[in-house]
Amino acid sequence: LAEKVAHFVQKPILSLEHKLFPDGESYIRVEGDVKGEDVVVIQGLHPPQDKHLTELLLIADLLRDLGAEKVRAVIPYMAYARQDRRFREGEVVSIITVLKMLKAVGIDEAYTVNIHSPWVLENAPLKVVNMDASGLLAVSLSQLVSEKPLVLSPGKKGLEMASATASVLEADYGAVVSRRDTVTGEVSVELDADVSGRDVVLVDDVVSTGGTMARCVEIVKGRGAGKVLVACVHGLFIGDAAEKIQAAGASMIVATDTVPNPYAFTSVAGLIASQLT
Ligand code: R5P
Numbered sequence: 267l268a269e270k271v272a273h274f275v276q277k278p279i280l281s282l283e284h285k286l287f288p289d290g291e292s293y294i295r296v297e298g299d300v301k302g303e304d305v306v307v308i309q310g311l312h313p314p315q316d317k318h319l320t321e322l323l324l325i326a327d328l329l330r331d332l333g334a335e336k337v338r339a340v341i342p343y344m345a346y347a348r349q350d351r352r353f354r355e356g357e358v359v360s361i362i363t364v365l366k367m368l369k370a371v372g373i374d375e376a377y378t379v380n381i382h383s384p385w386v387l388e389n390a391p392l393k394v395v396n397m398d399a400s401g402l403l404a405v406s407l408s409q410l411v412s413e414k415p416l417v418l419s420p421g422k423k424g425l426e427m428a429s430a431t432a433s434v435l436e437a438d439y440g441a442v443v444s445r446r447d448t449v450t451g452e453v454s455v456e457l458d459a460d461v462s463g464r465d466v467v468l469v470d471d472v473v474s475t476g477g478t479m480a481r482c483v484e485i486v487k488g489r490g491a492g493k494v495l496v497a498c499v500h501g502l503f504i505g506d507a508a509e510k511i512q513a514a515g516a517s518m519i520v521a522t523d524t525v526p527n528p529y530a531f532t533s534v535a536g537l538i539a540s541q542l543t
Contacts (some may be wrong), residue, residue, distance in 0.1 A: 277306075292320060296329065301332065303335060304336040306542060310526075315345040315348055336370055342538070355524050375398065384385070399534050457486055462491070463490060464492060465494070468494060473502060483516045
């Protein structure tokens with residue numbers, strides 16, 4: 267992804283020497299002179315999140331230490347954004363802690379894609395530009411669906427995502443109400459739309475364990491839907507997530523390259539590059 271972005275913005279890439287000490291700690295060395303430069307670090311926070319976060323903090327702090335004038339972080343997948351409030355007494359609001367760490371090591375601005383909780387950015391400790399990749403996903407989907415499908419999306423921002431995707435596909439859209447038990451993690455899904463005989467596109471910001479998507483696919487298939495395509499911006503696909511979704515009846519899975527995965531058919535490189543002026 268970094269190579270693609272560098273190509274779009276016509277800027278050189280600096281190599282980083284990276285290795286692990288025998289005990290698992292990261293070693294980072296920048297190969298080149300960054301003094302006085304505006305440096306962009308591209309580092310996703312997908313699993314293993316803590317390792318990737320530590321690397322980002324080490325890289326950014328190092329760049330500052332070596333005299334970089336400005337350090338911007340492109341974080342295609344922002345981890346910890348689902349713990350965006352205190353759901354139960356005594357819980358940490360993880361995303362705020364992460365943003366504070368980014369600021370503390372001297373990151374001037376961050377750029378991310380479809381952060382799970384855009385509302386936290388209003389009072390964030392540093393400027394974070396949140397880009398929307400649902401249009402790009404929809405363009406990829408438009409080459410895969412033959413007839414106008416029904417676009418459905420679970421989650422809090424479901425209607426918004428479904429409507430953005432449907433507008434590119436010139437299709438109808440609706441929401442699926444999904445709820446996760448905050449203690450057991452179990453997902454329940456409710457669907458009002460009539461899907462009988464229709465091809466359905468199910469779109470979500472994140473697929474993690476695949477539990478939400480598999481349940482959605484199962485329900486629409488059970489109600490007589492035709493072909494079901496699953497699309498997500500961030501495909502974490504933990505464990506057998508993709509297999510679960512396919513076993514539920516999805517005929518295809520499409521994701522972006524914010525997270526490296528076998529379904530990353532849509533690149534966000536151009537979208538990121540367009541923000542890095
Ligand atoms: C939830 O609000 C998100 O939009 C996704 O629906 C959720 O993160 C998916 O998680 P999982 O794949 O583990 O069900």
